[in-house]
Amino acid sequence: xxxxxxxxxxxxxxxxxxxxxxxxxxxxxxxxxxxxxxxxxxxxxxxxxxxxxxxxxxxxxxxxxxxxxxxxxxxxxxxxxxxxxxxxxxxxxxxxxxxxxxxxxxxxxxxxxxxxxxxxxxxxxxxxxxxxxxxxxxxxxxxxxxxxxxxxxxxxxxxxxxxxxxxxxxxxxxxxxxxxxxxxxxxxxxxxxxxxxxxxxxxxxxxxxxxxxxxxxxxxxxxxxxxxxxxxxxxxxxxxxxxxxxxxxxxxxxxxxxxxxxxxxxxxxxxxxxxxxxxxxxxxxxxxxxxxxxx
Numbered sequence: 001x002x003x004x005x006x007x008x009x010x011x012x013x014x015x016x017x018x019x020x021x022x023x024x025x026x027x028x029x030x031x032x033x034x035x036x037x038x039x040x041x042x043x044x045x046x047x048x049x050x051x052x053x054x055x056x057x058x059x060x061x062x063x064x065x066x067x068x069x070x071x072x073x074x075x076x077x078x079x080x081x082x083x084x085x086x087x088x089x090x091x092x093x094x095x096x097x098x099x100x101x102x103x104x105x106x107x108x109x110x111x112x113x114x115x116x117x118x119x120x121x122x123x124x125x126x127x128x129x130x131x132x133x134x135x136x137x138x139x140x141x142x143x144x145x146x147x148x149x150x151x152x153x154x155x156x157x158x159x160x161x162x163x164x165x166x167x168x169x170x171x172x173x174x175x176x177x178x179x180x181x182x183x184x185x186x187x188x189x190x191x192x193x194x195x196x197x198x199x200x201x202x203x204x205x206x207x208x209x210x211x212x213x214x215x216x217x218x219x220x221x222x223x224x225x226x227x228x229x230x231x232x233x234x235x236x237x238x239x240x241x242x243x244x245x246x247x248x249x250x251x252x253x254x255x256x257x258x259x260x261x262x263x264x265x266x267x268x269x270x271x272x273x274x275x276x277x278x279x280x281x282x283x284x285x286x287x288x289x290x291x292x293x294x295x
Contacts, residue, residue: 004044038085076110119249137201144197151190153247162214176266
């Protein structure tokens with residue numbers, strides 16, 4: 001769909017808002033253009049609905065606009081994004097005193113479908129771990145990183161923040177989002193991988209800049225989340241979060257209850273964890289179809 005020209009009564013407000021976004025938030029040209037398209041499309045709809053000023057857009061017009069986007073065949077994710085663009089514009093205008101209210105206040109927008117997390121097959125994880133070349137300190141370190149991520153379901157930022165003092169037993173105490181602490185069990189293969197890394201690799205990689213950081217980069221500095229992502233990508237061609245998804249999914253498939261998985265992942269809201277039940281239900285359905293004689 002071609003981007004319409006905004007009505008003259010809205011053009012100045014749109015460009016002023018976009019200039020502030022670019023200046024204050026440093027958004028890319030691509031993002032700024034996406035905002036421009038969304039705002040131009042909305043105000044062109046308003047013009048055709050009889051609106052004549054930015055300030056006086058009825059709530060009913062905002063609702064009809066969302067219905068209009070639906071009739072054009074936009075996906076729920078796109079409709080939600082376009083509504084968010086206009087809502088943010090009006091939030092800014094309200095704070096600046098340019099308008100008295102946001103026409104999208106009280107208007108519900110369609111929630112985009114939440115994609116199911118991608119869990120790696122168990123055999124794929126095991127094969128990747130077993131094929132890591134551990135003849136070098138980097139290989140030993142990478143094997144330990146993948147073992148710990150899969151055994152604990154840690155977020156990559158939590159992984160990067162670990163110190164030598166945090167490991168050594170069958171649990172790890174983690175400081176997660178919001179500064180909340182949780183204790184996560186560590187399986188025996190991961191314990192052995194950590195022991196091997198500490199005894200045979202970390203000292204070789206360490207330098208004066210290492211400090212107490214558990215994970216050490218090739219140049220002797222503390223590994224960042226980005227460095228850990230590269231290590232995972234090198235061996236699994238995916239991101240660390242895929243191992244977190246796999247950790248949760250495989251626990252549920254093995255019979256763990258949802259509350260336990262919630263605690264292990266450090267989720268505040270059980271609803272965040274419940275998305276994994278859809279993944280395991282799909283797995284169970286597949287197993288049923290393969291196994292039951294009258295499936």
